[in-house]
Amino acid sequence: MKCREFHQHFEDWLEEKAGGELVALLENHRATCPACRALVHRARKASRILRLLAVDSPEPAPGFYTRLRAQIREQEEQERRWGPMEAWARRLAWGLSVAILILAIYLNTTAPKPAIPPLQTQWMEAAAEGQDVLAEPGSLENLDRNQVMISLVVERGR
Amino acid sequence: MSEPVASPRSESPDAEAELVRRSQAGEWEAFGQLVRRHQSRVFSIVRRLLRRREDVEDVAQQAFAKAYFSLRRFDFRSAFGTWLYRIAVNESYDWLRKKRVRRLVYEADLNDDQLRRLEQIAEEERGEPAPSRRAEASDLVARLLDRISPQDRLLLILKEVEGFSVEEIAEITDMNPNTVKVRMFRARERLAKALERMGRRKGGA
Numbered sequence: 001m002k003c004r005e006f007h008q009h010f011e012d013w014l015e016e017k018a019g020g021e022l023v024a025l026l027e028n029h030r031a032t033c034p035a036c037r038a039l040v041h042r043a044r045k046a047s048r049i050l051r052l053l054a055v056d057s058p059e060p061a062p063g064f065y066t067r068l069r070a071q072i073r074e075q076e077e078q079e080r081r082w083g084p085m086e087a088w089a090r091r092l093a094w095g096l097s098v099a100i101l102i103l104a105i106y107l108n109t110t111a112p113k114p115a116i117p118p119l120q121t122q123w124m125e126a127a128a129e130g131q132d133v134l135a136e137p138g139s140l141e142n143l144d145r146n147q148v149m150i151s152l153v154v155e156r157g158r
Numbered sequence: 159m160s161e162p163v164a165s166p167r168s169e170s171p172d173a174e175a176e177l178v179r180r181s182q183a184g185e186w187e188a189f190g191q192l193v194r195r196h197q198s199r200v201f202s203i204v205r206r207l208l209r210r211r212e213d214v215e216d217v218a219q220q221a222f223a224k225a226y227f228s229l230r231r232f233d234f235r236s237a238f239g240t241w242l243y244r245i246a247v248n249e250s251y252d253w254l255r256k257k258r259v260r261r262l263v264y265e266a267d268l269n270d271d272q273l274r275r276l277e278q279i280a281e282e283e284r285g286e287p288a289p290s291r292r293a294e295a296s297d298l299v300a301r302l303l304d305r306i307s308p309q310d311r312l313l314l315i316l317k318e319v320e321g322f323s324v325e326e327i328a329e330i331t332d333m334n335p336n337t338v339k340v341r342m343f344r345a346r347e348r349l350a351k352a353l354e355r356m357g358r359r360k361g362g363a
Contacts, residue, residue, distance in 0.1 A: 007343060010339075010343055011324055011338075011339040011342055011343060012339070015323065015324065039347075042346070042347070042350035042354075043346050043347075043350065045350065045353070046314075046318075046346050046349045046350045046353070047318050047346075049299055049302065049353070050299060050303075050314055050315070050318035050319055050349075051318055051319065052295040052296060052298075052299050053206065053295075053296055053299045053300070053315070053318075053319045054318075054319045054320075054321075057198060057201075057202055058201045058202060058205040058211070058214060059197075059198060059201065060197055060201055060215060060218065061215060064197070064215060064218075064219065065190065065193065065194075067219060068193065068219050068222050068223065069186070069190075071219060071223050072223050072226050072227075075223065075227065
């Protein structure tokens with residue numbers, strides 16, 4: 001057995017859960033390996049020291065049970081008082097959210113769309129007159145070059 | 159609450175399951191019996207993790223109250239005790255987080271005499287220390303535990319002080335049993351090394 005295996009089975013060995021054959025191997029390794037022997041010594045020392053704590057068992061102060069019961073009753077009372085209102089508030093919040101969503105969808109689909117000037121027509125007219133509207137952004141009054149391009153792309157996509 | 163309480167482990171699991179079912183049905187008296195059965199263990203776990211005696215009762219009370227309100231969700235997949243202790247551990251950690259408790263190493267350090275005394279008590283009294291030495295021994299060990307991380311401390315306390323098995327610790331801490339074994343092994347080593355370091359430092363000083 002190697003040290004690594006000894007470490008792997010160490011907790012089982014301490015809990016006496018390791019099987020017979022394994023125990024023999026572990027014992028044999030411990031007998032021959034000074035490092036693992038020191039490890040066992042340290043673990044046992046740590047256990048002994050920690051177990052000193054076990055005898056100092058804290059107990060609840062008198063009246064603990066009464067205080068616990070009072071706390072639970074108070075919380076139950078609060079839940080009884082505010083619980084239905086909380087449920088209503090939650091439903092109301094959901095209802096409002098859904099109503100707002102429906103309204104937004106309705107407005108988006110039914111509201112009249114703003115009249116868009118037929119930019120591509122203006123551009124074509126300007127082009128027919130020999131103006132280079134794309135090369136000279138200021139060549140058409142009140143007409144932005146980017147707007148013309150977007151309008152053309154949208155038109156092509158239809 | 160001062161009546162003698164049988165250890166939770168000595169009670170039949172069926173009897174406890176029956177108490178849990180009655181508690182789930184809203185029977186307060188049944189929950190009271192569960193509290194009486196487990197209060198020592200819950201107080202003990204919380205006390206070891208928080209150290210400050212005055213905070214222990216608040217956190218333990220909160221843990222029981224939380225258990226009461228979560229009881230409907232308890233599905234008997236684990237023992238009621240381990241489920242309750244997990245709540246107690248989580249409440250203790252929440253409290254430590256909220257209070258932002260920092261380890262005060264220098265305050266918690268043991269002096270040379272105290273360290274010698276701790277080792278002496280542990281060596282000499284393999285069983286239970288005499289009542290006159292209990293408080294002292296307990297205080298010294300608690301100071302030593304302040305030198306390791308809260309997670310190492312929790313594992314060692316659950317194993318060595320409370321006597322839980324690796325499987326039970328895995329349930330309480332929500333870890334895989336093999337992870338518990340590995341971490342326990344390392345925690346023990348860290349505690350032993352902390353003890354050695356303190357001894358060397360004090361000896362060399």
